[in-house]
Amino acid sequence: MKSEHIPKATIARLATYIQVLSEFKREGTDVVSSERLAEACSVNSSQIRKDLAYFGEFGVRGVGYYVQDLITSIKRSLGIDRAWNCGLVGVGNLGRALLRHREFSRKGFIIRGAFDCDPYKIGEIVEGMEIVCSRQLPAKVKELSLEIGIITTPPERAQRAANYLVGAGIKGIINFAPSRISVPSHIHLEYVDFFHHFYAAAFHIRFAEHQE
Amino acid sequence: MKSEHIPKATIARLATYIQVLSEFKREGTDVVSSERLAEACSVNSSQIRKDLAYFGEFGVRGVGYYVQDLITSIKRSLGIDRAWNCGLVGVGNLGRALLRHREFSRKGFIIRGAFDCDPYKIGEIVEGMEIVCSRQLPAKVKELSLEIGIITTPPERAQRAANYLVGAGIKGIINFAPSRISVPSHIHLEYVDFFHHFYAAAFHIRFAEHQE
DNA sequence: TTGGGAATGTGAATTTTTTAACAATTCTTC
DNA sequence: GAAGAATTGTTAAAAAATTCACATTCCCAA
Structure with a gap:
């Protein structure tokens, strides 16, 4: 085929x-x-x-x-026979957990840059990586050849993070923030929403009860 | 309809x-x-x-x-017009991030118990919650009326966590560990795998390049 | 070297999901 | 209070995904 x-x-x-x-x-x-x-x-x-x-x-x-x-x-076939350089925007709880998640590099997705706009966080070291101001994205995306952007900001800041990433020349975005964002059509966009699994569980459990 | x-x-x-x-x-x-x-x-x-x-x-x-x-x-309709009590098994990086994730309680999924089998972790307090030995699951599931189990263990321990949860009378399981598990058919099981979003991104980015 | 057993790759049939189209209903204005 | 505009709920059509079924290919043993 x-x-x-x-x-x-x-x-x-x-x-x-x-x-x-x-x-x-x-x-x-x-x-x-x-x-x-x-x-x-x-x-x-x-x-x-x-x-x-x-x-x-x-x-x-x-x-x-x-x-x-x-x-x-x-x-x-999937294109994961090589490493992909990723940048993570938004170093909150979830962002930190992903930075520390061994599985990423093991699967070939190397997080090479961590960005945040909070002055208190900038300069901090997480997992051997210095948190950099989001404004530096354009420079860093080129310097580190970042191809995939990971958004882990609060929902209200997700669109701005996306704008930075797109402007910096990223090729794809994975949005963990619970909000819809819009990007040019040539940028590949994926939403990660693990709550819908919780909704599905709740729905099916209640439905099963209702059946008895 | x-x-x-x-x-x-x-x-x-x-x-x-x-x-x-x-x-x-x-x-x-x-x-x-x-x-x-x-x-x-x-x-x-x-x-x-x-x-x-x-x-x-x-x-x-x-x-x-x-x-x-x-x-x-x-x-x-979804059954999320009320709160759902959840128990989390496996307090590693991801587990901790979920415990700290405000969105859970905001969406009505209240994590009421945190379990781990590592003696060094048992007794530790995370987000005001004491980490309890996994063996105590049966007692705690009843005591706290837990309905949904969240598995965030390493893959090799996911099945055992599931067994504990099922034995304790949980109604649904959400498995964040990257391994397949088997549970009785009356237990609702959901897999959370955010890597497939990364795979999809990698695939589409490379496919787009290939098109040019 | 031939025949039997096993398991892929694929065209056709089936099922499921999505989209289109429209009758039914509601609101607004004259 | 009747006509027109808007938008739902639903039936029918189209598209997509899944499953079936089997011809094809490969291995192994006699």
Whole structure:
């Protein structure tokens, strides 16, 4: 198959596949069938084969998928076979937690700059990184080759942070702040909102109760 | 319309609607049309009307929706018109950040218990809350009427945390740890994985470059 | 070297979700 | 109080995503 438009849901599932495949690898499994992978991911096995088909042919008929090869192939397909330099704007509780989160660099997203507009925070060192004034974004984005901006400001300051980042020439933005922002269409924008998972849980729990 | 099966995507959008409606409210807007709300949420206006129709009729034909009423109606529909007691297992970086995150209680998800199995952490006070040994979960879940469990352990300990929570009689679990877990089917389980947003960003940025 | 078993990749069928279109309802103005 | 403008709720159409089903390919053993 290869290419064309790829559903958002496929990308999300590929992330899951990598996670589960990495676990298989740790357990010493070398080869896995779509059936077995599907079970571990709670999806349909055709789904997996379809998802992979968007990017190429990675399996061996009659055999299955070589775990390590598949991880490598998926990573290459997603563009995470290399490191991405990120800048984080807004060093509050959440921002600090992300700065300290080991998983970021382990997954290839290296946070190279931390920015805030609070004079009390500027100059402070977090995880070996000096917090820099947001106004310096244009200079720093170039200097550090930042490509992805992470917004962890309070909601009312998210748009301004986005403006700084866009002006500085960032390529994509991941917005953790609970507010909608607008950016030019060539900038890729993702919203992270883990509260909707809480809403979903609340809804389903209450619905289940209502059923009894 | 009312009821039947409700798409996951609808729940996620309702969360967005609440967010945007709250902003409208803050700005002093009393009434809003599905068209205007749709634009602010970057969705189709039929989509909004359809999403709402799952739960009832909340608008006035020829007029639109009363902002405050709609917020209230959506919250009631989702089951977030009351507080939910949560327990958090795994007080690492991410766990601490969530414990300190004001937004939780503001949105009605009250974290009433913090649990960890590390003897060095037990007894420590975070945000006015004492960290308790995970083994005490059964007692505490009852005592504090906890309904939702939040897992923020390292991946290898997520399943054990889930087992404790399920054994203690929790109703739903939100897993922030990057690993798949299995729970009985009557427990509602949500995975929070913000890395897939990073993957999506990486993928789209690289794809855009490839297009030029 | 051939045949049987296994599992992929993919076209077709199905299901689900989204969008369009419009009848029904409400408000406003004359 | 009737006509016109606005906007919902809902049915029908379109589009998209998922699942099925199977021909194709590969491995292994006899």
